[in-house]
Amino acid sequence: MAGDLYSLERRKRRKQQAGRVALYVALSAYALVILYPLFWVAVNSLKDNQEIFTNPWGLPSHPLWANFREAWSDGRIGMAFKNSVIVTGLSVVILALVSPMAGYALARLRFAGQKTVFYLLLSGMFIAPITGLIPLLKLLRNLDLVNSYFALILPNVAYGLPLSVFIMRSFFIGIPKSIDDATMVDGLTRWQTYWIVMLPMALPALYTVIILQTVYIWNEFLFALVFVRAPELFTLPRALVTFKGTFITSFGPLNAAVILSAIPTIILYAIFSDKIRRGMSMGFSAKG
Amino acid sequence: MFAGITTPNGSAGAMRSSESAAPTRPAGGASASKSGEAAKPREGGTTARTGRIDTDRTGWAGGPRGDAVERRMNDNRVAYALLLPALVIFGVFFVYPNLEVVYLSLFNWAGISPQKAFIGLQNYRQLFSEDPVFAKAILNTMIVAAQSVLIQIPVALAVAVALNRKMRGGNFFATVFFLPMVISLVAVGMVWTWMYDPTMGTINLLIDRLGLHSFQPAWLGDPATALIAVLITINWIYIGLYVVIFLSGLKSIPQSVFDSAKVDGLSEFWTTLKVTAPLLKEVIAVLVVMSISGSFKSFDLIWSMTGGGPVNATEIATTYLYRKAFRYMQSGYASAIGVSIFLICLVITVVQLRMMRVRPAGGGEEA
Known part of the structure; x- marks a missing residue:
């Protein structure tokens, strides 16, 4: 009897173990599906055209680093990289300055029109960027901003604001009110409280905003497609499209260009994977 | 939401x-x-x-x-x-x-x-009564949304349940699954366009190696398969995001719930279906709304893969708006499409939230 129970237990454990192995196999297969296309691009970026077609599975017989040089200069990826750094950098700096201020005001202060501001910003989370595209282009034309960095920076900031402000707002709501009260008892004004006490406390949330918006704006395409016509101002996603259109058969350099454009956000993700995952899943479920 | x-x-x-x-x-x-x-x-x-x-x-x-x-x-x-x-x-x-x-x-x-x-x-009248391409675009957008709901959500829930068990490498898998989210959709679109390419891509080579020598679709080049190809790529990108969202929802369910289900003799499958999924009702509602309004917003990926073609096979609302505005120079008409996208999103969101009976839980203060 006891022996039966024992073997039953053992059989159960063995079954569990088999289940675990099956699970690992399934998850590894899925991971392979995710990683393979990226691996394939990386490998192809070091092959010449002929080898891409004749040796589709293998590693490059002799890595062709010239592909990267060609993408960087002939494909104007270097120029686009610089533009992406400028556009992303300036947009994120503005967002990092402006959204904590608004977030604090919405979280802590009571003022006339608060509800309106709240709902206006909220609407920014679910209205698709393409809805306002045509009037936005008209506006940028009237302001003579088309074909300048600001044609990308200002819309990116405007559309990045809602999420950034709400991230900051929810962080400020989580800070106990007693801290505000204590600083005001100490004689600080609201204004001083914000800059001296609250903003430094909110740095973790601010980092989330900065990292998240860097990824979003680095990858932004629609505004880059419509608001900038001069190739010297193209950001990376826009330059990729043009490069693909003009060098339609230089597969090696094209693959290299894809790698070059993706490396910065992949590095960022490698460092801050938790922050990015949490922030983006929050952002997406909010943006709807 | x-x-x-x-x-x-x-x-x-x-x-x-x-x-x-x-x-x-x-x-x-x-x-x-x-x-x-x-x-x-x-x-x-x-x-x-x-x-x-x-x-x-x-x-x-x-x-x-x-x-x-x-x-x-x-x-x-x-x-x-x-x-x-x-x-x-x-x-x-x-x-x-x-x-x-x-x-x-x-x-x-x-x-x-x-x-x-x-x-x-007039633009609206034309749009809704005499524009077959717009109807097609809306239909395709709905298909994208429906497949997100019917495929991405169940698959992601299963993966998340698997990862939620204290297993070695769980975080590694979550990190990998989410990776496509940080790469620009344009780049992803280019990569997958090459993958699907009948001469250089490895997808048809793989199918051939598996023994299906006669099944060699042109994928993006064929109106019959283009949308399916795009949907596969969409799943490749977004399932990881859904997994991560489910994981954070699962963290809020106490372990004791799973334990007692186990004591009751429920298998993992039925626990997920009968216990976990109902507890994640609100997360699922969020994801459903997200899938639908997300498909009315998406542009980059399809634009870079097919541009809406071939013969409107992958046309969605946003790509159609873009072509009307910037290829056919009908900006008034395109604006009407934009307003329609906005209204459709709004209606779907409201209806969906009502249907799912998602209570606006704020912190238990609901009167």
Whole structure:
């Protein structure tokens, strides 16, 4: 009897173990599906055209680093990289300055029109960027901003604001009110409280905003497609499209260009994977 | 829908199912949610003060005490100063264009030329009654949304349940699955276009190696398979995102729930279906809404893979808007498409939230 129970237990454990192995196999297969296309691009970026077609599975017989040089200069990826750094950098700096201020005001202060501001910003989370595209282009034309960095920076900031402000707002709501009260008892004004006490406390949330918006704006395409016509101002996603259109058969350099454009956000993700995952899943479920 | 936004610990990544959809309450929502937040114990216990602020929130003139009035005036000034830069940029580059688009949709307008002719609702009439391409685009958008709901959500839930068990490498897998989300959709689109290419891509080679020598579709080149190919890529990108969202929802379910299901002899499959999924009802509702409105927003990927072709096989609302505005120079008409996208999104969101009976749980203060 006891022996039966024992073997039953053992059989159960063995079954569990088999289940675990099956699970690992399934998850590894899925991971392979995710990683393979990226691996394939990386490998192809070091092959010449002929080898891409004749040796589709293998590693490059002799890595062709010239592909990267060609993408960087002939494909104007270097120029686009610089533009992406400028556009992303300036947009994120503005967002990092402006959204904590608004977030604090919405979280802590009571003022006339608060509800309106709240709902206006909220609407920014679910209205698709393409809805306002045509009037936005008209506006940028009237302001003579088309074909300048600001044609990308200002819309990116405007559309990045809602999420950034709400991230900051929810962080400020989580800070106990007693801290505000204590600083005001100490004689600080609201204004001083914000800059001296609250903003430094909110740095973790601010980092989330900065990292998240860097990824979003680095990858932004629609505004880059419509608001900038001069190739010297193209950001990376826009330059990729043009490069693909003009060098339609230089597969090696094209693959290299894809790698070059993706490396910065992949590095960022490698460092801050938790922050990015949490922030983006929050952002997406909010943006709807 | 706006899970995690109004929650105090939202920035700490909490996407708790109990707190999701907080600010979607109907009229009067802002004040209700504010009082709800104020009522939470973690707010520092100044209930008396916040109570006062909430009761006279219609304006500072109603303040019962002199110092309160002064404080409120001061608050007003500081608030506007803090909000000014954000509101100027947001007002000019978001609010204004999104209002003007409604106005522009009433015109016959080529976009570049200054002349435009007022034609009332003619654009809308044409759009909804005599534009088969638009109908096709809406249908395709719905297909994208439906497959997100029917494939991505169940698959992601299964993967998340698997990862939620304390297993070695769980974090590694989550990190890998989410990876496509940080790469630009244009780059992803290019990569997959090559993967599908019948001469250079490895997908058809793989199918051939598996023995299906006669099954060699042209994928993106064939109207019959193009949409399927795009959908596969969409799944490749977004399932990881859904997994991560489910994982944060699962973290809020106490382990004891799973344990007692096990004691009751429920298999993992039935536990997921009968216990876990109902507990994640609100997360699922968020994801359903997200899938639908997300498909009405997406542009980059399809534009870079097919541009909406071949023969409108992958045309969705946004790609059609783009082509109408910038290829056919019908900006008034395209504006009408933009307004339609907005309205469809709005209706779907409201209906969906009603259907799912997602209560705007804010913190248990619901009257």
